[in-house]
Amino acid sequence: MISVFLYTIVVLIWGSTWLAVKYQIGPVSPEVSVAYRMGSAALLLFLLGLIKGLPFKFALRDHVLMMIQGALLFSLNFFFFYLAAESIITGLIAVICSTASAMTTLLNSLFSRRLPPIQIVFGALLGILGVCLIFSGEVFESQSQRTVVSGFLFAVCGTFCFSMGTIVSSRNRGSGQSTLTSIAWAMTYGTGLLCVLSLVRGNVFNFDPSPSYTLSLVYLSVFGSVIAFTAYFALLKRIRPEQAAYATVLFPVVALTLSTFFESYQWSAVSVFGVVITLLGNLLITWRAA
Numbered sequence: 001m002i003s004v005f006l007y008t009i010v011v012l013i014w015g016s017t018w019l020a021v022k023y024q025i026g027p028v029s030p031e032v033s034v035a036y037r038m039g040s041a042a043l044l045l046f047l048l049g050l051i052k053g054l055p056f057k058f059a060l061r062d063h064v065l066m067m068i069q070g071a072l073l074f075s076l077n078f079f080f081f082y083l084a085a086e087s088i089i090t091g092l093i094a095v096i097c098s099t100a101s102a103m104t105t106l107l108n109s110l111f112s113r114r115l116p117p118i119q120i121v122f123g124a125l126l127g128i129l130g131v132c133l134i135f136s137g138e139v140f141e142s143q144s145q146r147t148v149v150s151g152f153l154f155a156v157c158g159t160f161c162f163s164m165g166t167i168v169s170s171r172n173r174g175s176g177q178s179t180l181t182s183i184a185w186a187m188t189y190g191t192g193l194l195c196v197l198s199l200v201r202g203n204v205f206n207f208d209p210s211p212s213y214t215l216s217l218v219y220l221s222v223f224g225s226v227i228a229f230t231a232y233f234a235l236l237k238r239i240r241p242e243q244a245a246y247a248t249v250l251f252p253v254v255a256l257t258l259s260t261f262f263e264s265y266q267w268s269a270v271s272v273f274g275v276v277i278t279l280l281g282n283l284l285i286t287w288r289a290a
Contacts, residue, residue, distance in 0.1 A: 006235050013224060014251060015253065020224065027206060036207075038075065039191040046184045070189030071189070075194045089263045092151075095256070095274075096131055126278070130280075252275060
């Protein structure tokens with residue numbers, strides 16, 4: 001029951017954060033917006049850790065792993081997702097992210113030097129086919145095909161970082177670390193990387209005081225980062241990384257529903273079929289692990 005509860009939290013919150021990301025696009029550069037999000041979330045987690053009296057000291061090896069976590073899960077992946085949101089609707093980004101379950105499984109098989117089961121391969125191919133169908137319609141209907149393609153590639157890069165981060169995070173699940181404080185450290189390292197990235201790209205640390213930007217930032221920091229990531233890492237302590245990534249399967253259902261109402265997403269026969277195929281591929285992988 002605990003795992004089901006954690007899954008529900010992750011799906012509902014992360015499924016809705018994609019729309020909130022849309023309101024972050026504007027005068028503030030993507031890496032600066034993500035730095036604000038992760039930096040404020042890290043401060044909240046450190047504060048909660050102090051209140052609960054949790055340990056903040058970790059071994060050097062743990063800090064190295066948390067640095068890698070921060071780079072993959074709390075900076076680069078969101079940086080790519082925010083770039084993608086400049087070109088395509090957030091519901092479609094969620095569809096691509098839903099393939100993280102298959103991608104994580106395939107990467108784990110690669111690292112362990114073993115062939116994945118044929119059912120995993122078939123499910124992954126279905127997911128890829130579904131995503132291609134959806135974006136084929138988007139490319140043909142859009143007046144700026146290059147922009148749609150770039151958004152698609154950014155979303156794929158973000159999903160790859162998320163999958164790699166999930167695998168790295170699972171390596172720490174048996175070390176007895178405090179989930180809350182380890183996430184706080186990882187987010188801090190991720191924030192530092194984003195600040196360096198911003199300086200390299202020549203972007204300033206400005207702020208958009210508009211209600212849409214401010215409220216979406218608060219939602220993304222508190223719910224999308226603190227609560228959802230805490231629940232996600234709690235899942236990683238109970239189950240395998242491939243299974244934890246299956247929470248992404250239902251992201252598109254929540255995200256595309258919101259995009260239909262708030263981003264005027266126009267459904268077509270091809271896009272409906274593509275979403276169904278993608279979900280079937282992910283559910284096939286989920287069914288095997290159940």
